[in-house]
Amino acid sequence: MPAMGKMRFCLILLLHIVIICKSANVDTISSDVKFKNVDRTIDIASQLVKITSKITLENSGKSPVKSFLLAVEASAQSKIAHISVKDANNKDLRVTETTVQGYNNVKFWRVELKETINAASTAAVTAESVFTKALQPYPTAIGQQEDQLVKYNGNLYIYTPYQVMSQKSNIIMNTKNIESFTKVKPFSQQDGAIQYGPYSNIEPFTEKELSVHYKNNSPFLTVTRVERLIEVSHWGNIAVEEIIEVEHTGAKLKGPFSRYDYQQDHHSGPASVRSYKTLLPASASDVYYRDTNGNISTSNMKVKKDSVELDLRPRYPLFGGWRTHYTLGYNVPSYEYLYHSGNEYLLKMRVVDHIFDDMQVDELVTKIILPEGSVNIKINVPYPVTRLPDSLHYTYLDTKGRPVITFTKANVVENHIQDFQLRYTFPRLLMLQEPLLVVGFLYTLFLCVIIYVRLDFSIHKSEHQHKE
Structure with missing residues (x-):
């Protein structure tokens, strides 16, 4: 009986531990918190929707x-x-x-304040969010000479679990050509902007459709996939290569394409993409850019103080539904990104680089090739990614293969241009491996030549032996 009691106690204790572990990332909605004032700016001038909310928090508890x-x-x-x-x-x-019990259809984030808000006090914060593919072409197909019209559908009010005492919203489009928009008083329209509010006493989780139909000829370019390869060498160089697939995801081209009209009239194809700028690190050298047909001769490179600006011009302009595929590579000195103390090394590089302004990437695959013999590999990424199984990469003079660290991330924007940190151990004596292999190979080659020259492998007798 005592044994059974101990078993039950252990089971109950284990159950409590499981419940605690499961609820560690579960929050509750505090009734003490209120949004005293919200001032939102919704920027829909590019292909991305950028919402900046200036929030005044109030502790009513x-x-x-x-x-x-x-x-x-x-x-x-x-x-x-x-x-x-x-x-x-x-x-x-x-x-x-995080999550909140009972709200499975809502996505939550917990924001931890540096200083607590005391009772009957307020604090100001600024929340920024970026949305991709939130603008839909309408109509979905246009002619070569037509402007592109898009629709934005969002929420007129800030979506929040707290009561909002007062709120204003400002929609920025940078165009006067607005076909239609939601009209909820009070509102006003001036040039390329629409102001809504102020609205008072908005209940939690309130939704009301906000729709804006307007002209937007900004580049609707989407990187459907980019494979970023970083090859680290302890001999002073880091090679970076990116295989990039780009698609114009705006309104598709309706009817035939006339290159003559496109070249004669600069206003032809206002929604098409003729070129775009890519920014590389300031120390980038030996830059190459090629597609399936070979090198692109129409690309221009400008070296600036803090970056290398590469003006990429595809072989043909990109209209809605059109795609292109190219490879971009360059070298950077390892001393700017690789640090070491003894046998311990630290690599700090960007997860992804700037491809073009207001970029959106559907799928990013980053591969890091370390020198052969690297062990104790640990990686730290500034935001959640999906780590893929490690693999090996073989090049010349490799025996066991070089370790490859791979991770992926979906829905990437410019805000994700941040550094990752990769730590690993590499015995410095292994740097002699490749030179010794070369020396050993040359020594064996010369030895074989000497043996071949010195020895006589003929099967007939010499004339001197025949005369005797």
Whole structure:
């Protein structure tokens, strides 16, 4: 009987541990937190939707508040690419994805404040979010001479689990050509902007459709896939190569394409993409750019103080539904990105580089090839990624193969241009491996030549032996 009691006690204890572990990333909605004032700016001038919300938090309870929640409705969850929050001092706050019981269709983030909000006090924060593919071409197909019209469908109010006392919204389009938009008083329209509000006493999780139909000829370029290969060498060089697939995801071209009209009239194809600029590190050298037909001679490179600007011009202009595929590579000195102390090494490089302004990447694959013999590999990425199984890469003079670290991420934007940190151990004596292999190969080759020259492998007798 005592044994059975101990067993039950252990099972109950294990159950409690499991429940605690499961609820570690579960939050609750505090009724003490209110949004006293919200001032939103919705930028839909490019192919990305960028929402900046200046929020004044109010603690209406009696106990201090250390964190609050941000939420995104179900219709926008697949489109959000990045979210960040800063305090009144422009310092980044920690943002962690979380869940709230009973709200399975809502996506939540917990924002941890650097300073607690005392009772009856307020604090100001700024939340920034970026959405991809939130603008839909309407109509979906246009002629070569036509402008591109798009529709934005969003929420007129900030989607939040808290009560909002007052809110204003400002829609920025940078165009006067607005076909239609949602009209909820009070509102006003001036040039390329629409102002909504102020609206008072908005209940939590309130949704009201906001629709804007307007002209947008900005480049609707999507990188459907980019494979970024970083090959590290301890002999002073890091080689970077990117295989990039690009598609114009705007309104598709209706009817035939006339190259004559396109070249004669600069206003022809206003929604097409003739060229775009890619930014490389300032120390980039030996830059090459080629597609399936070979080198692109129409690309121009400009060296600046903090970057190398590469003006890429595809072989043909990109209209809606058209694609291109190319390879971009360059070298950078390892001393700018690789640090070491003894046998311990630290690599700090970007997860992804700037491809073009307001870029959106459907799939990013980053591969890091380390020198042969690297062990104890640990990687730290600034945001969640999917780590793929490690593999080996073989090149000349390799015996066991070079370790390859691979990870992927979907829905990437410019905000994801951040550094990863990769630590590994590499015995410095292994740097002699390749020179010794070369010396050993040459020694064996010369030895074989000497043996071949010195020895006589003929099967007939010499004349001197025949005369005797």
